[in-house]
Amino acid sequence: MDFAFGATSGADTAHADNGAISVHSAPNCIPVQVDITDDTGNRFIGNEETEAIPMNRDASGSKFATQGRSLIVALIDLDEVPGVDQGFESIFERYPAFTLRAEVFIKVFEAGPPLRELQDVGEYRRGFENTGCSGTAHTFIIGVMRLLLIFASTTALFAQGPMAGQNMVAQNTPAAAKKTPVTVTKAAAPAAVKNFKLSGSPAATITIEVYTDYECPSCRNLYLQTLPELITQYVAKGKVQLLHRDFPLPQHQYSKIATRYANAAGQLGQYDIVANQLFKTQAEWSQNGNVDGTVAKVVAPGDLQKIRDLVKNDTHLDDTVTTDVAMANKDGLNQTPTLVVVNKGKRQKIDGFVPFMILKSYIDQQLAKN
């Protein structure tokens, strides 16, 4: 199977002249390599996990730098599973649910600092929908088409000279940056999710609220062992909505800062990636306090800077935490992790680590009642 986006119909056909993005697949039909080609035929291939491969060229007197990468964001603890190092195929074979994310960064240079920066993300999620191998990988297609649009826009800009299209993307010169500091990537950045802590269909009759503390070992177990199964079997199928709630415990030294990083990432649409990384590497940063370094391993440099800015400067970043803690007090919470199963307005609190097998049985009974 080969997703050839350059050959898609309608408006996207025009963009095929400027560049093409294709996703190649392994024999089991899952894409394992993302190729992005620009209008000059230059290619960069993101086929290594979290490894960026830069490309530079001159156009219309400007320097044009792009970076692309694809990475796996698996919802399981990769460290604990042998065979991951064998490559993507082993991940595809082993895990029922994961996200493949292709990211592209485009920087336009004239001289000195970047004039323009563009960025977008295409995403393929497996195991979250019943698309299977013959499915359309809808999410990914939409994401990659957005990538293609940005490529087309950028190449069009170059065709008209480096200063053309000022209204399309902001200039990152110091003077302009003061007026429009965020618009550099605003048009193309991954769309911020309205409530990034909530996932699943609004039509779901049951909501499970999960109170966690990033530094609590049982929360780590819940997040890495129970939640992936819950997401695959219930949230992705529209049966259950999942709401993450923060309940940083005072005895945990770095929990609050970790929460700020996760929530800042959430504003950039990268909550799951960062939360997953924080839980996976909990043993390290809870000892040395290097939350920033931990997060830096899974987010792009541009996003990392934005996350740092939000963590440092955003006075409203903890608003959701305040709401969560207030709700926790209402729920009579005294420990983490705690699940609150909300069914027909009734809130049922479950303290402690819940193995998926018994949670599944409980949810099935609740669903049967509905």
Add this chain to the structure above:
Amino acid sequence: MLKRGKFWLLLGRIALAVIFLAAGIAKLREPWLQFAVSINSFKIVPDAMLEPIARILPWFEVVVGVAVLSGIRLKWTSSLATVILGGFLALLIRSWAMGIEVDCGCFGSGEPLGPQVILRDSLMLVLSLAVTIGAFMTSRKKSSSSETSPQV
């Protein structure tokens, strides 16, 4: 003397019954999942057995409580209560010694294991043992008095 013994046995029986009824009802008031999570925290029960135990054990405690309260076959019902309490206490001591973070779940959720919990359960075991011994002694006195009474 016998009357005073009977009085203490009755008091101990009621106290033991109340303990079992309170423990069973507290668990039944919560979803079975909560008790299953508490059982799981002891790390000795396989996942597949968590739900059956979490569903059955609270009812079993209620039945034992009612049986002890009724006083019918007290020798055996109080013995059963003693065995159950002894088993629970052994589990608690084992978990405490191993440093496992356990939610006792004895009277519902949210009761982390500590010396106080172990002391309380030890006192409950002593009470249960006392009731059992009392029940056996009363039974023996009854049988010996019936043996010495004139046959008609």
